[in-house]
Amino acid sequence: xxxxxxxxxxxxxxxxxxxxxxxxxxxxxxxxxxxxxxxxxxxxxxxxxxxxxxxxxxxxxxxxxxxxxxxxxxxxxxxxxxxxxxxxxxxxxxxxxxxxxxxxxxxxxxxxxxxxxxxxxxxxxxxxxxxxxxxxxxxxxxxxxxxxxxxxxxxxxxxxxxxxxxxxxxxxxxxxxxxxxxxxxxxxxxxxxxxxxxxxxxxxxxxxxxxxxxxxxxxxxxxxxxxxxxxxxxxxxxxxxxxxxxxxxxxxxxxxxxxxxxxxxxxxxxxxxxxxxxxxxxxxxxxxxxxxxxxxxxxxxxxxxxxxxxxxxxxxx
Amino acid sequence: xxxxxxxxxxxxxxxxxxxxxxxxxxxxxxxxxxxxxxxxxxxxxxxxxxxxxxxxxxxxxxxxxxxxxxxxxxxxxxxxxxxxxxxxxxxxxxxxxxxxxxxxxxxxxxxxxxxxxxxxxxxxxxxxxxxxxx
Numbered sequence: 001x002x003x004x005x006x007x008x009x010x011x012x013x014x015x016x017x018x019x020x021x022x023x024x025x026x027x028x029x030x031x032x033x034x035x036x037x038x039x040x041x042x043x044x045x046x047x048x049x050x051x052x053x054x055x056x057x058x059x060x061x062x063x064x065x066x067x068x069x070x071x072x073x074x075x076x077x078x079x080x081x082x083x084x085x086x087x088x089x090x091x092x093x094x095x096x097x098x099x100x101x102x103x104x105x106x107x108x109x110x111x112x113x114x115x116x117x118x119x120x121x122x123x124x125x126x127x128x129x130x131x132x133x134x135x136x137x138x139x140x141x142x143x144x145x146x147x148x149x150x151x152x153x154x155x156x157x158x159x160x161x162x163x164x165x166x167x168x169x170x171x172x173x174x175x176x177x178x179x180x181x182x183x184x185x186x187x188x189x190x191x192x193x194x195x196x197x198x199x200x201x202x203x204x205x206x207x208x209x210x211x212x213x214x215x216x217x218x219x220x221x222x223x224x225x226x227x228x229x230x231x232x233x234x235x236x237x238x239x240x241x242x243x244x245x246x247x248x249x250x251x252x253x254x255x256x257x258x259x260x261x262x263x264x265x266x267x268x269x270x271x272x273x274x275x276x277x278x279x280x281x282x283x284x285x286x287x288x289x290x291x292x293x294x295x296x297x298x299x300x301x302x303x304x305x306x307x308x309x310x311x312x313x314x315x316x317x
Numbered sequence: 318x319x320x321x322x323x324x325x326x327x328x329x330x331x332x333x334x335x336x337x338x339x340x341x342x343x344x345x346x347x348x349x350x351x352x353x354x355x356x357x358x359x360x361x362x363x364x365x366x367x368x369x370x371x372x373x374x375x376x377x378x379x380x381x382x383x384x385x386x387x388x389x390x391x392x393x394x395x396x397x398x399x400x401x402x403x404x405x406x407x408x409x410x411x412x413x414x415x416x417x418x419x420x421x422x423x424x425x426x427x428x429x430x431x432x433x434x435x436x437x438x439x440x441x442x443x444x445x446x447x448x449x450x451x
Contacts, residue, residue, distance in 0.1 A: 012369060012370065013369055013372075013399070013400065013401065016369055016370055016371065016372035017372055017449065019372060020323075020372045020449055021449070023321070024320050024321065024449075026320075082351075083346065083347075083349075086346070086347055086348065086349040087321070087349045088345070088346035088347055088348060088349040088350050088351065088352070089346060089351045089352065090342060090343065090346045090352050090354060091351060091352065091353045091354065091371075092354045092356075094353060094354070094355050094356070094367060095354065095355060095356035098355075098356065098358075098363070101363045101366060101367065102362060102363060102366060107370055108367075108370055108371075109370060109371065110351075110353050110371060112321075112351050114321075
């Protein structure tokens with residue numbers, strides 16, 4: 001496939017175009033992704049998440065600058081929400097990344113969530129693979145402004161950085177399940193504002209309680225991303241986390257889990273799409289759906305019936 | 318397959334009047350497009366680099382400073398140097414009629430002056446954005 005050859009040779013346009021095909025789930029996308037798969041698995045994937053306005057984009061820009069000093073090639077994926085009503089999106093993360101806009105070793109791609117909840121877009125994992133195959137060493141993934149439950153990034157990234165700002169709640173907020181459980185590193189950004197030390201302390205207390213003797217204890221760092229304060233420390237901490245993942249064997253475990261999860265998702269989609277397409281071409285889909293809506297059938301036995309009909313088997317062999 | 322039209326809205330040069338660009342960006346979003354907004358003070362080089370990375374179908378440039386006879390030709394030249402002339406360039410702002418004529422000759426697809434309804438821009442882009450092949 002020509003576009004894949006060009007991508008592997010380092011053609012940025014080919015990469016950008018392939019990303020569009022992946023996002024649009026075009027007929028060529030799966031074929032191309034299959035071809036690049038052997039070239040993936042090298043990059044360090046770093047997730048940056050936190051509430052809207054916490055400074056994620058600015059932090060990403062500064063992290064990219066730090067990693068360029070280490071001579072790493074960088075891919076950035078910046079996710080913003082798509083409208084649930086029109087499907088349109090205003091992708092504005094580039095505004096805060098103007099200092100790195102012309103570096104040839106940095107590639108920035110903005111994505112709309114396109115209906116996916118959880119903080120990432122539907123095809124973010126595949127876009128990560130494209131950047132990985134292209135030869136990026138570090139891939140920074142910025143999630144949508146995340147509240148409490150947008151935790152998908154933890155399944156995609158090796159290292160998750162949770163960005164908070166001073167004065168965002170008390171110690172009970174810090175004890176809630178969700179986003180505060182997924183941080184490998186916590187950053188209190190805008191640390192020149194009042195209450196930064198208190199927020200840092202509350203996060204540390206929360207982490208202390210949840211510390212069950214694993215070797216990695218998530219640190220809490222203070223930054224002022226706007227002027228770059230604290231960014232060297234964050235970068236070093238991310239590197240330490242990767243060292244920890246490698247030396248503890250957790251990297252391999254995480255990779256295996258990630259690959260299994262992704263495979264199951266791809267398999268599910270493939271099988272479901274096939275069955276639904278089949279039912280649609282046979283003109284049965286609407287009839288079945290109508291039956292479920294007016295309660296002539298129930299969805300549970302219907303799904304089972306369809307499965308038995310397609311596979312010809314009642315139970316797995 | 319769900320093809321989405323992607324548009325880069327850029328504001329080049331030193332003029333800080335971005336209200337128009339923001340209104341257009343918002344209008345295009347509401348029309349279901351994915352709009353990449355780059356903010357103020359963009360150079361032609363940055364605009365073209367962002368357009369390539371984001372694989373947009375259209376670049377929309379807003380100029381009110383009078384620099385249109387410099388910026389548009391530079392963007393077109395850089396696009397062609399990067400083998401990206403398939404990306405459509407449109408513009409808006411204060412552009413005299415005779416300049417508009419020569420810019421269109423150079424390859425700017427369309428210019429939308431003050432008072433253009435968003436609907437017209439949306440229709441133009443929907444009808445003229447080329448489908449993406451491999």
